[in-house]
Amino acid sequence: MSRIEAVRGTQDLLPEDTARWQEAERRIRDVLTRYGFGEIRTPVFEHAELFRRSLGLGSDVVAKEMYEFTDKGDRQLALRPEGTASVVRAFIEHSLPQKGGRHKLYYVCPVFRYDRPQKGRFREHHQVGVEVFGNPAPSQDVEVMDLGDAILGALGVSGFERRINSNGDPACRPAYEAALRAFVEGRKDRFCKDCAGYRLEHNVLRVLDCKVEACRAATADAPKLVDHLCDACRAHHETVLAHLRTLGLDVVPDPRLVRGLDYYTRTCFEYVPKDAGQQGTLLGGGRYDGLVELLGGPPTPGVGFGMGLERVLDAAPREPAAPSLAAFVLSTSVDAYPRAFRLAQALRRAGVACELGQEGKSLNSQLRASGSSGAGWAVFVAPGTGSVGLKNLATHVQEDVAEGEVAGRLAPAKP
RNA sequence: GUGAGUGUAGCUCAAUGGUCAGAGCGCCUGGCUGUGGCCCAGGAGGCUGUGGGUUCAAUUCCCAUCACUCACCCCA
Known part of the structure; x- marks a missing residue:
């Protein structure tokens, strides 16, 4: 009789761990409250269609990483692979857009992806996410970035780099993608087979963050998205950079930074530890002005980020636990x-x-x-x-x- | 999904194709003549991940499977 163990890629937290998690969550909620955010809780599972619609059929998450199942009522469901889609669904479902104004929401919850586990990557992990709806201003992007910074600071995490880029919007990205596609097509032999193949076909932007050395070299002088932004996107991006300076947040422009999910527009950013390997991204996010409309709501700007708690706790210093017994x-x-x-x-x-x-x-x-x-x-x-x-x-x-x-x-x- | 490595007591690790598989730490009991963290003595605890195969004989060799670790891919 073999014994049953925790499912691959999942883990138990024992009291010595949960004490640390509870303290971290307490500090995180404290910062979020000070920044004016309210908590939202949504179900761990949703109609699978929600994620297919919001993330896009071509995304890896939807294509091969979702925990999907059919319930006894024949509903096609999925454990949430990320937090934003659920929040947007609830936001629309409760008619919050019609109430106008700005909505600042956060969540702390487990998310599930059928990935191959390795350092800093699990099939169940926990995210702290924030979403702000209803404010198109560049300063909103920066407030959110500053919030991420404040949370990491409250947990004692330092030594990370803030990377930023603009993904443009539906007005200017197609033209850029065409330019990039032409660039790659002109020198296919210099790229790996993935890049010269399906990436070129389906998602050229991904060629920019290919890890293969040859591709990195081949894209060194590729056209940059920041140079192809329309006037509105360029103005937005420049104002974001100006506000970042105002708040004293140093950023590293990263023309290769491309978010994997289809709904991102304009600003995108990632905070990564300077000394970590490939699996180190602590927090990633950006603006998604088209998402609410995509999911059936009125056109509503949005910006937010998701932060991986396991990774953040791994990067945070370990403080001696206070004795609990008198x-x-x-x-x-x-x-x-x-x-x-x-x-x-x-x-x-x-x-x-x-x-x-x-x-x-x-x-x-x-x-x-x-x-x-x-x-x-x-x-x-x-x-x-x-x-x-x-x-x-x-x-x-x-x-x-x-x-x-x-x-x-x-x-x-x-x- | 691809590649590499590992899988022996609760933990960290030894060992050998062949009688009862070891150590340290931890744990239990006792002593230091009724009070802890040091020290000493004794003790419990392993079907050597699981399933096959080779062999007179396997923990040791081979295959499969599962899990873990690391990298790729992708992401948090």
Whole structure:
């Protein structure tokens, strides 16, 4: 009988991990609140069609990475492979566009992709995402980028690079794609077979971020999208750069930066650690002015990003965990256990975090446990009634204290 | 989806084609004459990932499968 293990690419988080995750999430939510964002929660699964429509049939995510299934009612469903589509769906479904104004939403949730697992890549991972609807201004792009920066800062992550580019919009991108296609076609022999093949056919922009050395060399003098932007896109991009300077955010222009998803327009950005390998992208996002309309809503500008929590936590410094226990109650003999049990109950109800030596264990064993528990105090309980021994485990000083006074001595001061 | 490496006690790792597969750490019990972190002694715990094959004999050789790690692809 073989035992059942966690599904490939998924992982369990044990208490030593969840303590760190909880602290990180607390800080993240704190920053988001300060930036005026409200949380949205959407289902983990949706109609598969939602993702097909928003990401595009040609995307890798839709083509081969979705966890799709049919439910008992014959619905074609999929576990969400990313967060934006669901948020846009809910945004439209609840008639938020009709309410006008600006909507700033965030989410923290698991997402699923059928990928081959490796360092920094899982089949289930967690994203913090933000989406802002209703504001076409360049400053909105920058507020979102600054927010990403603030979150990473709150988690102690440093040493990353902010890369930025503009993907243009439906008015100017087609002309650029034609120019790039002509460029590649003119020297097919200098590109790898993927680039000269289906990328040239289906998604020329992808040729720009091919990792093959020959392709990188061959595209060195390729036409750049930033040089082909229409006036509106160029103005937008330049204002974004100006606002970034205003806020003191250094960025690295990256003409090769192309988002893999079809709905991005104009600004796109990625924050990557300077020393990491290929799987290091901490956060990626950009503007998607056409998406709401694509999914059946009124034309509505949007901008946001998705941040991979596993990767961010991997890049964040590990801080020593604060001890969570105040006291450890030990029974000096089996007869004393009921009394120790009752004292532990009283302490816990009085607000003292305490642990109790296991029933039946030797005093020596209980002491070892108290030592490694991190508790500041040990309480020795002997059979009978009256006082108990209260020992400060750091100073080794022990004194007799009436049982009823222990809680008072250990309870945190009430405000 | 492609390629490479790994899979032996809870953890980190040894070992050999052949009698009972080892160590350190951890864990349990005890001692240091009723109180922890040091030290000492003893103990529990492995069908050597799973399934086949070769062989008189396999943990060791071969195949498959699963998982993990790393890279490609793609992304967070």
